[in-house]
Structure formats: C-alpha cells, structure tokens
Amino acid sequence: MTESVKVKVKLGENNYGKADVQLFKVYRGTPRHRIRDVNVRVALTGDFGAAHKGGDNTGLLATDTVRNTIYGLAKEGFAGSVEEFGQELLAHFVRVGPKVTGGFAEFTEHLWERLPGADDQGHDHGFVRQMPKHTVRVETSDGQSFKVTSGIEELSVLKTTESGWAGYLLDERFTTLPESTDRIMATVVTAKWEYAAETCDYDDVWQRAYDQVQRTFTDHYSPSLQHTLYRLGEAVLGACPEMSRIWFQLPNRHHLKYNLERFGLENDNEIFHVDPEPYGLMEAWIERA
Amino acid sequence: MTESVKVKVKLGENNYGKADVQLFKVYRGTPRHRIRDVNVRVALTGDFGAAHKGGDNTGLLATDTVRNTIYGLAKEGFAGSVEEFGQELLAHFVRVGPKVTGGFAEFTEHLWERLPGADDQGHDHGFVRQMPKHTVRVETSDGQSFKVTSGIEELSVLKTTESGWAGYLLDERFTTLPESTDRIMATVVTAKWEYAAETCDYDDVWQRAYDQVQRTFTDHYSPSLQHTLYRLGEAVLGACPEMSRIWFQLPNRHHLKYNLERFGLENDNEIFHVDPEPYGLMEAWIERA
Amino acid sequence: MTESVKVKVKLGENNYGKADVQLFKVYRGTPRHRIRDVNVRVALTGDFGAAHKGGDNTGLLATDTVRNTIYGLAKEGFAGSVEEFGQELLAHFVRVGPKVTGGFAEFTEHLWERLPGADDQGHDHGFVRQMPKHTVRVETSDGQSFKVTSGIEELSVLKTTESGWAGYLLDERFTTLPESTDRIMATVVTAKWEYAAETCDYDDVWQRAYDQVQRTFTDHYSPSLQHTLYRLGEAVLGACPEMSRIWFQLPNRHHLKYNLERFGLENDNEIFHVDPEPYGLMEAWIERA
Amino acid sequence: MTESVKVKVKLGENNYGKADVQLFKVYRGTPRHRIRDVNVRVALTGDFGAAHKGGDNTGLLATDTVRNTIYGLAKEGFAGSVEEFGQELLAHFVRVGPKVTGGFAEFTEHLWERLPGADDQGHDHGFVRQMPKHTVRVETSDGQSFKVTSGIEELSVLKTTESGWAGYLLDERFTTLPESTDRIMATVVTAKWEYAAETCDYDDVWQRAYDQVQRTFTDHYSPSLQHTLYRLGEAVLGACPEMSRIWFQLPNRHHLKYNLERFGLENDNEIFHVDPEPYGLMEAWIERA
Known part of the structure; x- marks a missing residue:
C-alpha cells in the first residue's frame, strides 16, 4: 500500500437527501377511491461545507426529517399531480432548511388500473398493477422557480x-x-x-x-x-x-x-x-x- | 485447511439440461399474427453415472443439442399450448437420448396484448407486454405419461x-x-x-x-x-x-x-x-x- | 368470463410466517467485535384451518409477532451458529403458538471480512462484505427434533x-x-x-x-x-x-x-x-x- | 385519444451503439494466465440526421459491427489497461465510421482473485470472483484527445x-x-x-x-x-x-x-x-x- 500524503482539498458540487421513500396515498373522499404510489428521492443542495470538512452538523436537516416531511406534506398537500407535489416539497425544504438553497426531487410512479367491478367502470377500491411507470424530476436553485421533466419507463x-x-x-x-x-x-x-x-x-x-x-x-x-x-x-x-x-x-x-x-x-x-x-x-x- | 481423505461415494438423484432458453415464435399464417414468448428450462434424467464418475460422455446429449432441439421442435410443432409443447419436448428427448429416461420442462411465458389498431380489435402485428406471467411445468419418468402443472406469476x-x-x-x-x-x-x-x-x-x-x-x-x-x-x-x-x-x-x-x-x-x-x-x-x- | 360455481374444497398443506427479516447482531463483549448479518424466513405449520376457512384468527401468532420474536430471541440467544439459532427459533414458536406444531426457518447469511487494521489481523470493528453466502434451513415437525441443511451460494x-x-x-x-x-x-x-x-x-x-x-x-x-x-x-x-x-x-x-x-x-x-x-x-x- | 398534428421538429443531441457486450480476454503467454472480464458499452456521436429523419442508413456502422469490432480490437490490442483500451476503441470508430465524429465507451470490469494454489501465490489458471467492480468511462469529440474517468462500484x-x-x-x-x-x-x-x-x-x-x-x-x-x-x-x-x-x-x-x-x-x-x-x-x- 502506498501512503497518503496530506494535500489541500475543497468541497465541490454536492447534495444529500433521502432515496427510495415509498409513499402511497389514498384519496378516499368518495367510495370510489383513487391512489398514488410513488418512489421518491429528495436531494438538497446548499451550504454544507462545515458538515463535510469539520463534521459540524449545525442547521442540517436530517435525512430522517426529509423522509418524515415527504409523508407529512403528502397529507397536507399532494392534491394534484406528482409534478406539482415535487414543487411543493422543494419549496418547503428551501423554506425550512437554514442551509438549503435548492435541490431536486425524483419520482417513479407505479401505475395501477382498476380491477373488474360490477359494471365496466372498474372496481371502486380494487386495483391491479401495470408495467409502465411514470417518472418525474423537479429541480430548483431558489425554491421558487422549477424545472420540471416527466417521462415514461418500462x-x-x-x-x-x-x-x-x-x-x-x-x-x-x-x-x-x-x-x-x-x-x-x-x-x-x-x-x-x-x-x-x-x-x-x-x-x-x-x-x-x-x-x-x-x-x-x-x-x-x-x-x-x-x-x-x-x-x-x-x-x-x-x-x-x-x-x-x-x-x-x-x-x-x-x-x-x-x-x-x-x-x-x-x-x-x-x-x-x-x-x-x-x-x-x-x-x-x-x-x- | 483440513485435508480431504478418500471416501466411498455414489451418485444420487441428478439431472442436467439447458436453462433460460429464450424462445419466440410468430404464427404468421394470416396477416393477424399471434406470438408465443417463453423462457424454457429442460432438465433430463437417466443413466448419467458414467459421466459423473468416470468422465465418460458417451451417448450424452450435449446441452447445446438440447437448446437446438427446443428451437427445432418449436418450428415443427408447438401448434397449441405451452403445456402441450412441454410434452412434445420431453417425449422427444426420451426418444433420441440413449441414456435419457425422463425429465422435466419449465416455462415462463411472457404475456403480450395487442397495441391499439385501426379498430377496437387491436393491431395485427404490434404488441405491448403485460406484467403477469404464465408458468408451466411438465414432468415425465417414461416420456409417455406426463404430470402437468400450470400457474400465474407477478x-x-x-x-x-x-x-x-x-x-x-x-x-x-x-x-x-x-x-x-x-x-x-x-x-x-x-x-x-x-x-x-x-x-x-x-x-x-x-x-x-x-x-x-x-x-x-x-x-x-x-x-x-x-x-x-x-x-x-x-x-x-x-x-x-x-x-x-x-x-x-x-x-x-x-x-x-x-x-x-x-x-x-x-x-x-x-x-x-x-x-x-x-x-x-x-x-x-x-x-x- | 365464465362464472364460478360453488364446490366443496378443503385446506391442504400450508404454512405462514415472515420472510426477508434482516437481522444484524454485533457481539461486543470485547473491543474486537464480531458480527452476524442474516436474512431470515420463518414459516409455521399447524392447525390453521379455522383461519383459512372461517376467517377466525383465534390463537394465531401474527407475522408481526414472528418478526419481533426473531429480534428478541437474537438478543437472548444466538450465541453460536446460525444453524443452532434456527433450532432455538422453531422450538420457541412451537412452545408459544397454541396452534403451531412445526415449521421451518431459512437463513441467508452475508459474509464479511475484516478491513485492514494496524497489524495483519484485520480491523477490530471495520468490515468489508464478501460475495459468497452461507445458507441454512432448519425444519421440525415437533419443535424438539430438527433436520438441518447448510449450504453455499454465489x-x-x-x-x-x-x-x-x-x-x-x-x-x-x-x-x-x-x-x-x-x-x-x-x-x-x-x-x-x-x-x-x-x-x-x-x-x-x-x-x-x-x-x-x-x-x-x-x-x-x-x-x-x-x-x-x-x-x-x-x-x-x-x-x-x-x-x-x-x-x-x-x-x-x-x-x-x-x-x-x-x-x-x-x-x-x-x-x-x-x-x-x-x-x-x-x-x-x-x-x- | 387526442390526435397528433404535424409540427416542425429537428434532431437534438444523440448517439447510438452497443451496450452490455460481455468481453473476456485471457492473456496466455505464460502458464500463469491473466484475465480481463469487462462489460462494454460503446456509443457513437456524429452526423446521423439522415438516418433519423429520412431513414437513410448510408454510411452508418451497424451496432453489430460495433460489437464485432470490440472483440476484434481486443485481440489485436488491449495489451494494457481498460482505460487505454477505451481510447483504442474510440479512435478506431472515428477513423472507420464515415459519419462518426466522437463518442464514449463505458466499462464495468469484474474483478477476480486467484484461487488457492500449490504455494501462497495463488493458482495459475483458476480464479474466484470478487464483489467490487472497476468502472471506466472514456469520451472523445475528435478521436484523438480523450477524457478518462475511472471508479469503484459495489x-x-x-x-x-x-x-x-x-x-x-x-x-x-x-x-x-x-x-x-x-x-x-x-x-x-x-x-x-x-x-x-x-x-x-x-x-x-x-x-x-x-x-x-x-x-x-x-x-x-x-x-x-x-x-x-x-x-x-x-x-x-x-x-x-x-x-x-x-x-x-x-x-x-x-x-x-x-x-x-x-x-x-x-x-x-x-x-x-x-x-x-x-x-x-x-x-x-x-x-x-
């Protein structure tokens, strides 16, 4: 093994967050339920130099907090599309994270069709999973304007x-x-x-x-x-x-x-x-x- | 490391064959094509002691021959269900393999629906893959009578x-x-x-x-x-x-x-x-x- | 769709339990830690007809209880090999489950080597994962005598x-x-x-x-x-x-x-x-x- | 379904090539063999507009040709590192592809250690696979100068x-x-x-x-x-x-x-x-x- 000598280094582009958060929301306002089944990754960017260099975690959002927030905001918001929910999430993290200035959120939505029901409209609360997926990426550098990308997979x-x-x-x-x-x-x-x-x-x-x-x-x-x-x-x-x-x-x-x-x-x-x-x-x- | 001492051993229950053969058949007798998309495993049983003990391969079907046969018989036969094709395959191997007395064949069939076409009957030669799979296992000890099992996966x-x-x-x-x-x-x-x-x-x-x-x-x-x-x-x-x-x-x-x-x-x-x-x-x- | 007619059926061979329980134990009696990293499945057999037929869950161990027990017994026992821990688990479930008469436990143990340390004995608490796995299956029909199988994978x-x-x-x-x-x-x-x-x-x-x-x-x-x-x-x-x-x-x-x-x-x-x-x-x- | 209306579009950034080519090379100059086991992806960039728009394939390298070339050049070259082989490949494709101006090559190298042999130097021609992988990416826009990235995975x-x-x-x-x-x-x-x-x-x-x-x-x-x-x-x-x-x-x-x-x-x-x-x-x- 060659030894490592002390050299001067600095932090370059970086982010952190939580990945593979499995969020499932049921919209049950009427007997005919709707669902959203999404895998979520949130990555935050900002002023994280002290944590990396000195091990100083002051003001950092824990990734566990990021996870809790995804579920909490899914309850309070997430009334519309996944694309809009991504914007709600990122705007929130920039607002509450003292060191957060931006970041991105990525989603893979699993698609479900209704199981057969009494008529040809499909079942009210029974679903069968489909193969294709809906993907979304939302990105921001200020928590206020967003670049949205959507897609199809599989x-x-x-x-x-x-x-x-x-x-x-x-x-x-x-x-x-x-x-x-x-x-x-x-x-x-x-x-x-x-x-x-x-x-x-x-x-x-x-x-x-x-x-x-x-x-x-x-x-x-x-x-x-x-x-x-x-x-x-x-x-x-x-x-x-x-x-x-x-x-x-x-x-x-x-x-x-x-x-x-x-x-x-x-x-x-x-x-x-x-x-x-x-x-x-x-x-x-x-x-x- | 402990050394191994010479002990008397014998061959117990055994089989060999080819796995993960990806067979795709198009039925093109009319412009409205049908397809079969199956993953095949064939395992042969029989008198394989000489090969195991002495390294004597006389009379053995190569697994490469097993693969070729699957494609060849799919052309000549495979007119009906996967379950029947499994029986055709095993009957053949017992017939042509001097040391083969039986075996089993396992299939995972990928299911495809027709893509949208000009009318609501779906497209004649375009297909989209579905998630669930059709599984089949056929087993024989004589090449003449068969035990068939079918199933659903995913x-x-x-x-x-x-x-x-x-x-x-x-x-x-x-x-x-x-x-x-x-x-x-x-x-x-x-x-x-x-x-x-x-x-x-x-x-x-x-x-x-x-x-x-x-x-x-x-x-x-x-x-x-x-x-x-x-x-x-x-x-x-x-x-x-x-x-x-x-x-x-x-x-x-x-x-x-x-x-x-x-x-x-x-x-x-x-x-x-x-x-x-x-x-x-x-x-x-x-x-x- | 063809309708289903009412027919007389009965319950055949069956089991239930918890799968993919990820258990990690650290043995920290001395500064030189040892670890066990196992994926566990426990499947119980017994008198489960009332649950299947009538939906009567009386006396059933919840699979969540099975999971808790795996972690609890890993603390109280699991002093030796995975093979012995499998026997401890099954003996326990037969003892506490009013309707349990036997079952099996399956383990996949991930193997870790010590990271390099100060000398050539490897690090005291740092580990690097290896590719091969150690597998174990323990089976019982009375909670007292056991059939043990071990193996190698990958x-x-x-x-x-x-x-x-x-x-x-x-x-x-x-x-x-x-x-x-x-x-x-x-x-x-x-x-x-x-x-x-x-x-x-x-x-x-x-x-x-x-x-x-x-x-x-x-x-x-x-x-x-x-x-x-x-x-x-x-x-x-x-x-x-x-x-x-x-x-x-x-x-x-x-x-x-x-x-x-x-x-x-x-x-x-x-x-x-x-x-x-x-x-x-x-x-x-x-x-x- | 909403109909699609005719709109003016153009081709943006694009590439094509072959992925998941599994190349294995044995260096057998002496009884002590060495091996390279790499998964290769080659992606070409260049003047591919006519193929995309008009379906005119004139002058295009088939991806099958790309595959053959990877094996052929591995025989003639690949004397040193994977990083250098990546440069050999890209230089070649820019040279022979009339419409190719650059591209990238990505490699995942599987690492193997020697099995135990007669002495502690390990076996001459027996190997056991390790978990970590060596990754490489080489990129060029002219076939002459290259940007190389290497890495570790798993x-x-x-x-x-x-x-x-x-x-x-x-x-x-x-x-x-x-x-x-x-x-x-x-x-x-x-x-x-x-x-x-x-x-x-x-x-x-x-x-x-x-x-x-x-x-x-x-x-x-x-x-x-x-x-x-x-x-x-x-x-x-x-x-x-x-x-x-x-x-x-x-x-x-x-x-x-x-x-x-x-x-x-x-x-x-x-x-x-x-x-x-x-x-x-x-x-x-x-x-x-």
Whole structure:
C-alpha cells in the first residue's frame, strides 16, 4: 500500500437527501377511491461545507426529517399531480432548511388500473398493477422557480413485421450482419420531456404522450430504430403543445432468427432467439425546429 | 485447511439440461399474427453415472443439442399450448437420448396484448407486454405419461379498504401490533395448479383462473390474507372443473399507516409507507373435498 | 368470463410466517467485535384451518409477532451458529403458538471480512462484505427434533484451461457443437448438505466445505461439469465426516470463443463472449456409498 | 385519444451503439494466465440526421459491427489497461465510421482473485470472483484527445462503532430522530475520479484508491457520512497525485437499533434491523484546492 500524503482539498458540487421513500396515498373522499404510489428521492443542495470538512452538523436537516416531511406534506398537500407535489416539497425544504438553497426531487410512479367491478367502470377500491411507470424530476436553485421533466419507463413493445435494417456501411472489415427488410423490432421505451408551458395538466400530457407512442410505433415501415425514435418524437410533440422537447432511449431487443437450415428446416421469420445481451442502444432528443 | 481423505461415494438423484432458453415464435399464417414468448428450462434424467464418475460422455446429449432441439421442435410443432409443447419436448428427448429416461420442462411465458389498431380489435402485428406471467411445468419418468402443472406469476393486486387483521393471539410476549379492521391489503399472486383431466384446453383454463383471481380478490371483507387465499382457491376450483387442486403463495406487501400524529396531523388511512421488507408470507394448497 | 360455481374444497398443506427479516447482531463483549448479518424466513405449520376457512384468527401468532420474536430471541440467544439459532427459533414458536406444531426457518447469511487494521489481523470493528453466502434451513415437525441443511451460494469460480467437452452423442439431428479439449469452465456454485451427526461445529464444517470446493475445482482436467461436480462432492465428503450427503447446482456459464477468423484473426483461446443465457445446468446429490 | 398534428421538429443531441457486450480476454503467454472480464458499452456521436429523419442508413456502422469490432480490437490490442483500451476503441470508430465524429465507451470490469494454489501465490489458471467492480468511462469529440474517468462500484463496508449523528437541526416540525454518538455506519461505495495527468498507470492508481478507501473508512470517529466522504476524498487525492478530483456516492444503509425495551430486554447496540429502504444518500466531488 502506498501512503497518503496530506494535500489541500475543497468541497465541490454536492447534495444529500433521502432515496427510495415509498409513499402511497389514498384519496378516499368518495367510495370510489383513487391512489398514488410513488418512489421518491429528495436531494438538497446548499451550504454544507462545515458538515463535510469539520463534521459540524449545525442547521442540517436530517435525512430522517426529509423522509418524515415527504409523508407529512403528502397529507397536507399532494392534491394534484406528482409534478406539482415535487414543487411543493422543494419549496418547503428551501423554506425550512437554514442551509438549503435548492435541490431536486425524483419520482417513479407505479401505475395501477382498476380491477373488474360490477359494471365496466372498474372496481371502486380494487386495483391491479401495470408495467409502465411514470417518472418525474423537479429541480430548483431558489425554491421558487422549477424545472420540471416527466417521462415514461418500462413500456415494452414489439412488432413482428414492418421493420428492417439495410443500406448501412458494408465495407468495414468487421461487418458480418446481413441486410434485412423483414425482422422483428422490439424495444423498451424510456422517454422524458421538458415543458414549454409554465404550468399545465401534467397527467393529461402524460396520457397523450403514452397514447401517441403506442400508436406511432406501428404506423410505418421502420428502416431503423433511429427513424422510429424520430417519428415517436415528432408524433408526441404534435400531440403535446405543452412540451418543448422529448428524449428517448430505445434498446434494440434483438430477436435473432434461429438458424434452422442446419437441421433441414426452413425459418420463414417464425422462430427467434431473444438475445438478452448485447443490444443496440439509441438515444436522442427531438426538439421543435 | 483440513485435508480431504478418500471416501466411498455414489451418485444420487441428478439431472442436467439447458436453462433460460429464450424462445419466440410468430404464427404468421394470416396477416393477424399471434406470438408465443417463453423462457424454457429442460432438465433430463437417466443413466448419467458414467459421466459423473468416470468422465465418460458417451451417448450424452450435449446441452447445446438440447437448446437446438427446443428451437427445432418449436418450428415443427408447438401448434397449441405451452403445456402441450412441454410434452412434445420431453417425449422427444426420451426418444433420441440413449441414456435419457425422463425429465422435466419449465416455462415462463411472457404475456403480450395487442397495441391499439385501426379498430377496437387491436393491431395485427404490434404488441405491448403485460406484467403477469404464465408458468408451466411438465414432468415425465417414461416420456409417455406426463404430470402437468400450470400457474400465474407477478399478478400484483391491492385493495384500499375491506380488509383487516384482528382477533389474533395478543398475550404472547412479543406481540405489539394493534388490531385493525380497515387496512390496505396488497399482494403479488403466485399460483400453480394440477389437473384432474388427462388433457384439456390449457389456455382457456388459465384465462378462467386469471379472471376468477381478479374478481374474487375484492368480493369480500378480508379478515386475513389466509382467508382470502382460501376463497381464491375455492372460486378458481369452482370455475375450472379441469383442476384437481391449486396452490397459492401470497406475500403480504405491508402498507403501514405512517405515524403523522407526531406532527399534529390526522391519518385517516390516507398516507402509507410501503415496506419492502419484511413481509408476511402465506402458502397453501386448496383441494377438492 | 365464465362464472364460478360453488364446490366443496378443503385446506391442504400450508404454512405462514415472515420472510426477508434482516437481522444484524454485533457481539461486543470485547473491543474486537464480531458480527452476524442474516436474512431470515420463518414459516409455521399447524392447525390453521379455522383461519383459512372461517376467517377466525383465534390463537394465531401474527407475522408481526414472528418478526419481533426473531429480534428478541437474537438478543437472548444466538450465541453460536446460525444453524443452532434456527433450532432455538422453531422450538420457541412451537412452545408459544397454541396452534403451531412445526415449521421451518431459512437463513441467508452475508459474509464479511475484516478491513485492514494496524497489524495483519484485520480491523477490530471495520468490515468489508464478501460475495459468497452461507445458507441454512432448519425444519421440525415437533419443535424438539430438527433436520438441518447448510449450504453455499454465489461462489463464482472459473478456470481458463484444463477443461473440455468431447465424446458426447454426435449423431443426433440437432447436434452442431464441435468437440473441445481446451475451453474455459466457469460456474457459480450453489451447494447444500445434510448432516450425519446429531450436532457439530457447523461453522467449521462450512469453512472446510468452502475450502475444498475452491481447491478441488482446479485439481483435475475436467471432461464435463458433471464430472467436476462429482469430484467436488467426493472431496467435501472426504473433508467433512459430519456430512451425510451434498447437493450441487452448477450452471455452465458459457464463455464462447468469438469467431475472429471472419476478420482474418486467429483466436487461440484468447477472446471470448460471456453468454448470459442460455446456460447448461447440472444438479446432483453425491452420497456416501 | 387526442390526435397528433404535424409540427416542425429537428434532431437534438444523440448517439447510438452497443451496450452490455460481455468481453473476456485471457492473456496466455505464460502458464500463469491473466484475465480481463469487462462489460462494454460503446456509443457513437456524429452526423446521423439522415438516418433519423429520412431513414437513410448510408454510411452508418451497424451496432453489430460495433460489437464485432470490440472483440476484434481486443485481440489485436488491449495489451494494457481498460482505460487505454477505451481510447483504442474510440479512435478506431472515428477513423472507420464515415459519419462518426466522437463518442464514449463505458466499462464495468469484474474483478477476480486467484484461487488457492500449490504455494501462497495463488493458482495459475483458476480464479474466484470478487464483489467490487472497476468502472471506466472514456469520451472523445475528435478521436484523438480523450477524457478518462475511472471508479469503484459495489464496495460494501461497515463499522460497528465510532460513528454518530448529532448536533443537527432539531426544531423543524418533522424532526423525530434522536441524536446518537454510537451507531453502525454502513455504506456501499461508488466512486469515480478524473485525471490531472495526460496518461498514467491506471491500474496502479485504482489499487491505491481502493486501498485508501478501505483504510480511511475506519481511521476516525465519524460525525456524519458527509464528513467521512470528505476524508475519503482527501486520503485518495493524497495517495494519487495523478487524480484531479474524485466523486463519491454513499448511501447510508441504515442499521436501526431494534426496540427491545418493549419486551423487557436491553439493546446495548447489539440487535439491529437492516432497513433496505429508504436510505440517506450523499453525493459530492472533492477537489484539489
């Protein structure tokens, strides 16, 4: 082991808070209950140098206090969207924390549908969990103005035809993949977007974005996942004037046609191996021109 | 380290095969495609002593051959249910493996719904993945008769009221939990069942079981997860005469009412902490009387 | 949806209890602390029919009480091994639960080594976590006699040579794998064993088994993972007279030689793709002859 | 569903490539083999507008080609550190990709120790996997100059005493946590650092950083995880003049003293519940002054 010598150091960018707070709220004003099921992270920024350097905790909010506050404010507030609740939280921490000047809050909301009920409106207080998630990030540097980002996670879609990959660079030494004009395209959509509007009906925007992604995925022959990404962005921005821009991360979950010819069998795009790793990965922002 | 001395040993119960084979089949006879997306494990049993003791691989099916076979037979067969495909696979391995006498096949089927299409019948070749899974286990000791088990996994349900836990043993030294007649009940259903019928429409049975679980979960005040388990079993057996018995594993995903009274706030079953660990866990078979 | 008709059912085999209880005990009698870090599941069996059928919880231990008891008894007892603590727990539950007649307890112990200290004995109260785990299962049907099983999990080992796979069945239609006499062998050892002795120094047996597995894995040319499994069993039984038999589950974590010849490059067992799925999977009991 | 109207959009920041490529290299020049086991992601940036907008793939490197290249260059190069291999890869892609101008490569290296051998130097070709990981990120905008970041992941450490949390803000409405001057401190270290040096012995720097983190964690009474974070940074920078700054993310894995007083038992810091969620989370850069 090499020894460490004494050197002059200073604190750079930093934050602290509580992560993986599991908050569940029931709105029970009427027999037809509504619920919110969110994983919360709150990270505070501010004047925390004395704590880091000297071990002086004076004026620090304990992360346990941060946790209690999330539950307490969820009772007093959280009447509307998760996006608005994030702003309520951060405004509060800047107000009560003597050393807090800003921070960010991140949410992953689990989505639940109503279980079947007596009629086709679904059950009043029974729910079944869905796979896709709603994500939110709210950020502030003063506790008064906020940057809001929302998104979709774990929306897993595929189409069994109307997709290909051809016309790419074939003369590179390491290229072995044959071109294809009929393959399976499968991906797990992660999206996030920023807002042009100061404020808006965040839940309604999310629903429109979610609908457009599902409809646009199949409305064209896809020459590449990059092109489909672009079309998804175009369609969502077209349906959501409240958005300024949208980002997608799309893994190409490769469904590889299994080589059955070795066994004297034809494989007319029927039998595939789903390769868990590696995968193509595309990331891009689509913005208003 | 203590040395190992030479002792006389023998081979006991054993099997080998291939696990986590990701098979995807597209049924494209018409423009309206159907799909099967299954994770497969095949384990073979038989006369494998020479391989274990002497390192003699004569007559052994390679696990790579097992994998190829799964894809090859999926092309030639797999016209019906996963349960039937499991029987096709095992019958084949007993037939072609000189030392194979039996084995088991396990499947986890990922379920996909159709994406929205032009009408309300859903898209012809676009799909979106659902959370619950369909499980299957087929077992044989001769390649000719089979024991089939089917099941449900990752069906996550909750109800916000009509559940309690009271009347239990209060005089035990370590009891601190207060009784409740209004709490959240949340669980992630794992079920598996055996069949009375020699053969049946396995997919239809699964759908009936899945429907009954979702409907029965909310059709009563639940005094305990154990009682709800029993009622689920009763309802599924009532809807599925093909079943002989059914097993459930139900974790009690505790939603703990957060103590807001410390902050001068009332908590009328509105604000909960979802505790990831530990959890109550109930397991039981429900059988025909 | 098909309706459910009323049918006669009864309760079959069943149990309930608490899972994923995270217990951490510090032994601080001297400045040189020792620790135990265990994940605990306790499942009780007994006369639970009234709770299941009628929703009558009379005399039932709450799973919350089960949890409290685990922590309470860890304070009063848990002086020795995890295997002995499992027996203390089950004996207690049979004693205090009016309807409990037996059950099982399962443990996953996280292993920690001492951080570096002033001398080479390691630090007195600082620890760093290791990857392998120690597993235990204790079972009873009367609270007085116990069946104990111990094991190893997540011991990931590999060797870069001295392993092959040849001489297997080549004339099967679906065989495409070429034979090899020099490949990488990689596996993640899961083992569990039963005891011949009524009682013994469980921690010492575990350490001997763990040492033997690590030494035996490399002491021979391996013609198959099945043969290596057999030799591991033989060596551990030779070092541990307290054991009656031992079971291994060994996945074959395939390291596939990457086809570089396509690019005009030789691959003399140097460059491999580690395939996450699928994998060969071997399971066997090795027993005293 | 709301319809999407046609709007003008453009492509913003974007990249594409291959992720989760599992590369394993054996250095077998002598009987004493060495290994590298890395998960690789390569993301390319450049002029990809035509592919996104028009579906024109001309001149694009397929992600399959990216994968092949990683294995091919690992054979031809990768003689030194992972950090240097990352530069070789990116330089290559800028050279051969007509539309590629830059990108980044990310690596997670799995660490293996030698299994026990004949003497105390460890086995020549047998290895056992360790828990901590070595991470690397290399970035370029021209294929010629590179920004390198290295790090540590999943180093799980704890100390059973010499840690507390006191003196913090107590008059906030939501504060309920009592002060403590003797608690367990447990964390899972994630670190990453940037280099002041143009080039250096990256493996040696990593080893020094890893040693310092393990030694510094226990060399002081910790009044907060923030202060320990600062001391870790100071010590590593003192041992590694090649580094310009270092970032840590430290979750506070809360070990909560279990309330045994309710059962008439004292708990003198002996019995703890390890709470999986939520957890305090601290992030900070420590930089040279």
